Amino acid sequence: MDLLTVLALPLLGALLLAWFGSHRFAAELNAGVSCATLIAVAFLVLHVLRGGPLLAIHEQFFVDSFNVFLVALTAFVGFTTALFSRPYMRIEEQRGRLNAKRLRLYHSMYQLFMAAMFLALLTNNMGLLWVAMEAATLSTVLLVSLYRTRASLEAAWKYFILCGVGIAQALFGTILLYFAAERALGSEGMTALLWTHLNSVKGQLEPRVLGLAFVFLLVGYGTKVGLAPLHNWLPDAHAEGPTPVSAVLSGLLLNVALYAVIRSKVLVEGSIGSYLPGHMLMVFGLLSALLGAFFLWRQRDIKRLFGYSSIEHMGIITFAFGIGGPIANFAALLHMTVHSLTKSSIFFTAGHASQTADTQQMDGIRGLVSISPTIGWGLMLGSLAILGMPPFGVFASEFLVLTTAMREHPWTTPWLLIALGVAFAAIFRKVQPMVFGESDAPPLPHSPALVPVFVHLALVLMLGVYIPLALADWYRAAAQLIGG
Amino acid sequence: MHRSQLIAESLNLLAASLLLISFAMLSRRRTQRLITLFAWQGAVLFLSTILVAYSAGLTELYASAALTLLLKVIVLPWILHRLVRKLGAQWDSEPLVNIPTTMLVGLALVIFAFGLAQPISQMATTITRNTIGIALAVIFLAFLMMITRRKAITQVIGFLAMENGLFFAATSATYGMPMVIELGIALDLLVGFFILGIFFFQIREQFDSLDLSHLESLREE
Numbered sequence: 043m044d045l046l047t048v049l050a051l052p053l054l055g056a057l058l059l060a061w062f063g064s065h066r067f068a069a070e071l072n073a074g075v076s077c078a079t080l081i082a083v084a085f086l087v088l089h090v091l092r093g094g095p096l097l098a099i100h101e102q103f104f105v106d107s108f109n110v111f112l113v114a115l116t117a118f119v120g121f122t123t124a125l126f127s128r129p130y131m132r133i134e135e136q137r138g139r140l141n142a143k144r145l146r147l148y149h150s151m152y153q154l155f156m157a158a159m160f161l162a163l164l165t166n167n168m169g170l171l172w173v174a175m176e177a178a179t180l181s182t183v184l185l186v187s188l189y190r191t192r193a194s195l196e197a198a199w200k201y202f203i204l205c206g207v208g209i210a211q212a213l214f215g216t217i218l219l220y221f222a223a224e225r226a227l228g229s230e231g232m233t234a235l236l237w238t239h240l241n242s243v244k245g246q247l248e249p250r251v252l253g254l255a256f257v258f259l260l261v262g263y264g265t266k267v268g269l270a271p272l273h274n275w276l277p278d279a280h281a282e283g284p285t286p287v288s289a290v291l292s293g294l295l296l297n298v299a300l301y302a303v304i305r306s307k308v309l310v311e312g313s314i315g316s317y318l319p320g321h322m323l324m325v326f327g328l329l330s331a332l333l334g335a336f337f338l339w340r341q342r343d344i345k346r347l348f349g350y351s352s353i354e355h356m357g358i359i360t361f362a363f364g365i366g367g368p369i370a371n372f373a374a375l376l377h378m379t380v381h382s383l384t385k386s387s388i389f390f391t392a393g394h395a396s397q398t399a400d401t402q403q404m405d406g407i408r409g410l411v412s413i414s415p416t417i418g419w420g421l422m423l424g425s426l427a428i429l430g431m432p433p434f435g436v437f438a439s440e441f442l443v444l445t446t447a448m449r450e451h452p453w454t455t456p457w458l459l460i461a462l463g464v465a466f467a468a469i470f471r472k473v474q475p476m477v478f479g480e481s482d483a484p485p486l487p488h489s490p491a492l493v494p495v496f497v498h499l500a501l502v503l504m505l506g507v508y509i510p511l512a513l514a515d516w517y518r519a520a521a522q523l524i525g526g
Numbered sequence: 527m528h529r530s531q532l533i534a535e536s537l538n539l540l541a542a543s544l545l546l547i548s549f550a551m552l553s554r555r556r557t558q559r560l561i562t563l564f565a566w567q568g569a570v571l572f573l574s575t576i577l578v579a580y581s582a583g584l585t586e587l588y589a590s591a592a593l594t595l596l597l598k599v600i601v602l603p604w605i606l607h608r609l610v611r612k613l614g615a616q617w618d619s620e621p622l623v624n625i626p627t628t629m630l631v632g633l634a635l636v637i638f639a640f641g642l643a644q645p646i647s648q649m650a651t652t653i654t655r656n657t658i659g660i661a662l663a664v665i666f667l668a669f670l671m672m673i674t675r676r677k678a679i680t681q682v683i684g685f686l687a688m689e690n691g692l693f694f695a696a697t698s699a700t701y702g703m704p705m706v707i708e709l710g711i712a713l714d715l716l717v718g719f720f721i722l723g724i725f726f727f728q729i730r731e732q733f734d735s736l737d738l739s740h741l742e743s744l745r746e747e
Contacts, residue, residue: 169707176714221699250645
């Protein structure tokens with residue numbers, strides 16, 4: 043029941059906003075729907091905490107410790123982003139970059155996107171998972187091109203074609219999975235693609251078919267995670283779309299895509315009985331971390347910079363899942379949480395920073411602290427957090443990943459250290475002059491909603507110092523489930 | 527026994543013509559010809575699905591065959607033709623690489639696809655097992671077409687052709703996916719297609735052309 047509410051609320055919100063999306067109170071309605079979703083998710087979480095894993099509606103939906111934490115994270119960041127977008131989009135409208143019609147599209151698609159992500163996370167059916175991932179792509183394509191500038195159209199086209207081709211590969215992987223499942227489970231139509239059923243017979247699935255299926259699934263969903271060398275769409279889409287969209291793309295969609303990869307990995311590893319899938323994840327992850335870090339140096343656009351930083355961090359998380367085992371999985375889950383919180387808060391401040399300076403070029407953004415101390419310090423603290431400074435949570439998770447890598451695969455340690463070092467130098471060097479110094483830019487017409495930024499950063503700080511027992515239990519149970 | 531052999535033979539024939547159409551698409555320059563070829567591909571797909579449905583006695587597959595006929599043979603080509611006329615885009619679509627080279631690359635891809643599908647084909651129990659390699663080859667050829675073309679519409683046709691290959695893989699390896707999922711896929715395809723339609727107009731409005739070589743400003747310097 044809770045589960046259906048979680049799915050129905052954003053859908054209902056999308057319908058309502060398709061009607062009222064250009065109205066004066068549309069932004070408040072958007073935030074209200076997101077808040078209601080968050081409350082419904084809280085009930086779902088309580089339900090699962092008390093009653094354990096949950097199967098619902100002919101086993102089509104499934105909640106366990108792995109996805110329930112991602113659902114909670116998604117609902118939370120979805121709500122705070124809606125809060126942030128209220129003044130942000132108002133300023134954009136005032137400056138004439140948007141009109142009422144496009145705001146309606148934005149609000150409606152925002153909720154549709156949330157619904158698609160919840161469906162992807164909650165479904166037990168690998169086929170529905172694919173449909174939901176595709177729906178998440180489609181609902182964001184028009185958001186990336188919301189400003190209708192040449193650059194944003196180009197970014198959206200690239201996003202559509204690259205992710206479309208990627209997701210087609212994932213469909214082929216899903217077909218192969220179904221093919222293998224049909225032989226093990228018999229032809230039972232809908233049940234043959236249920237993850238729980240597949241998981242219980244994974245030892246009997248034909249290893250050769252599953253190996254091939256995993257290659258396609260990894261390439262397909264990996265495109266959406268932004269793994270190198272399939273990452274090309276990511277920086278463009280992050281830079282050219284409106285900032286709230288960049289925040290949810292980076293903070294949520296990448297996580298959901300990685301979730302799909304990990305669900306497939308559990309099945310495939312159980313079937314072929316070797317570490318091959320894990321090794322593939324490690325190679326892709328390490329490559330993305332390195333490439334993301336080195337590309338940081340060349341960036342001039344603030345949102346592109348943090349887009350590449352997302353590639354780097356998704357690389358680290360993928361790498362950690364590739365190592366497998368309870369500690370690395372724990373670190374990966376923790377890093378997923380703190381990256382999503384930190385990166386969305388950085389995009390909030392970066393969005394307001396570029397509104398203040400009226401440009402996204404970092405050369406043009408100067409002296410943020412002197413114009414608005416909250417924006418300036420928010421950006422500085424967020425950058426320090428994402429760079430893995432103690433005592434922020436990113437430090438804890440990166441430390442765990444590094445030590446595990448040192449013990450299990452020593453050859454990877456220098457590469458990881460290089461990636462982290464290069465990223466640190468690049469981002470710090472670019473953020474520092476933006477934050478400090480003098481500026482004569484006027485303050486923003488609407489006071490920005492920066493409470494989410496500091497709430498996110500406070501949570502990240504807390505996770506670095508102390509992880510609540512319930513959360514640690516979740517992580518541990520999820521890490522157990524992923525195995526490897 | 528005799529009848530099932532006949533069905534298997536005709537399915538192989540249909541699969542081969544699917545591959546042939548994919549090659550023809552690679553060599554066509556005119557956008558309108560490409561749309562016609564895409565419709566033909568859909569028609570072949572429809573026939574093969576009907577055959578599989580008949581031989582396996584699956585009513586679900588008849589429904590998905592009907593869906594194919596409606597969507598890929600009638601609706602999508604019709605909208606594409608209209609779009610092309612409306613946009614005045616009946617011009618030539620020239621590949622970046624010259625056609626003989628593209629064909630040779632395509633041949634290599636087909637061989638690669640067959641190699642990749644070998645272990646699966648050996649295990650398939652369905653009567654269409656020889657066709658998985660062809661399905662994979664169709665997917666790869668569509669991919670090649672998307673890479674070598676620079677026009678927005680041609681890339682979309684490549685994308686749709688890739689989806690045809692996927693659909694063929696689903697019917698030939700597994701008697702089709704469960705109905706709900708197939709409906710979901712069809713819905714996604716349709717919505718995606720409408721978004722593309724909107725896109726064409728937005729791109730043309732901004733660039734006065736549908737040539738994607740204009741879309742190359744977002745590069746790493």
